[in-house]
Amino acid sequence: MEQEPRKIILLLLDGLGDRSYPALDHRTPLQSAQTPNLDRLAHMGSNGLFHASLMGQCLPSETAHYLLFGYALETFPGRGLLEAVGAGLRFDDQDVLCLAHLCNVVFQEGIPLLAYGRKEIKGNPDELEALYGAITPYEAGGVRFTLEKTGPNDGILILRGMVSPHISDSDPMIRGCPMARVLPMDHNPEPDEARLTAHALNEYLTWCHVKLVEHPDNLARRERNVPQANFLATQRCGRSIVQVPFYRRWGLRAMLIASGHMYAGLALELGITLFRVEDSPDPEGDIRERLSMALNDRGHDFIHVHTKVPDEVAHRGDPEGKRAAIQALDRGLNELVDAVTRRKDLIVAVTGDHSTPSVSPLIHSGEAVPVLIVGGDTRRDGVERFDEVCALQGCLGPLRGSELMLTLLNYADRSNLLGHRLGQREGPSFSKDYQPFRMEEG
16 A cells, blocks of 8 residues: 655744853753753654755845745845735835834944844834834935835835845944945846945935934934934845745645744745744743644645744843743643654654854854754654754754755655656656656547
């Protein structure tokens, strides 16, 4: 009797990797955490290290996920585009979408320095809505600017006209650094459009500063001695690029369970079924609920379960807090461990998209993250702990980019023999979706 291919669940703990700290006895938060469920999964399966690109390269979440799913940097549409899609904004394919948020600058010798960033600019929703509304719309040099607020202090700047996404960022992302002049990128394929876009955006940002400084809500903020939102920071422009659907690339009916506009946009752009969830103050309950949904799903072959918790805690500069968050997530994995132990139709992988250092000037760092694959007849390598150091003793070794998806296909018995062609599509997964042979009439 032919065995049915196994279902794949990929649990992605965002920003899982870290560095070692004296406060944790020179261990990482994951190394120092009590993680009996993750350790049990590691013991039952194959272990290794994973990097979505090149070892040492610092990746943002959107790029790491895109590469992990087996896509190339050349077709990456940009974070701005993904956020806009996930937020349900209307735009044309030729428009440029840019991340934007309010920040506070102080001037030193006429140069604006970043004093308070996105998360430090707080206020009631009406106040921030009024500030965003005061700086849209605008037109300069034939470029039309529209700013759409998508979160507490998050926005998408839509650029229309003869525009190009091949421009630099104005946001240095590090407090105390000068805000950056927007420039066309070197050797870009649209030099004229990029030059026009950069010039117009610099003019718009200057206009935004003038409007924000004189806004009544900012004057009130000064009276309350809280940081004024007196500058608009922009970064990571993108534009629509036709994507190969996930099913066509991998032969898997996929679902993504996640919160946040970016992950929603990524799913929608790649043709992945989106199940959007909200984060609560209870990470254990959240991950338990998401995994239960994945385990009980019958309509998909590949389910990506995501949590942002480790990344968010690391960004607060709190190694002990990150350890506690990892322990809370581990407590939510009981049903997953039980399912892997009992079921024969399941392949489970656990990893992160990148490392997020709890103490560093870097936003994300370039160290690899641990990965485990368990279920079915996967090799058991004797690794007893799931962490950044023990994982390299495992039989998976170092995996990069699309190698993770290829390895999951292999263990799920869904791989195609390289060079075997059935139908017009040659891909990594075996497909029964081809035309059967019919005898020629004649």
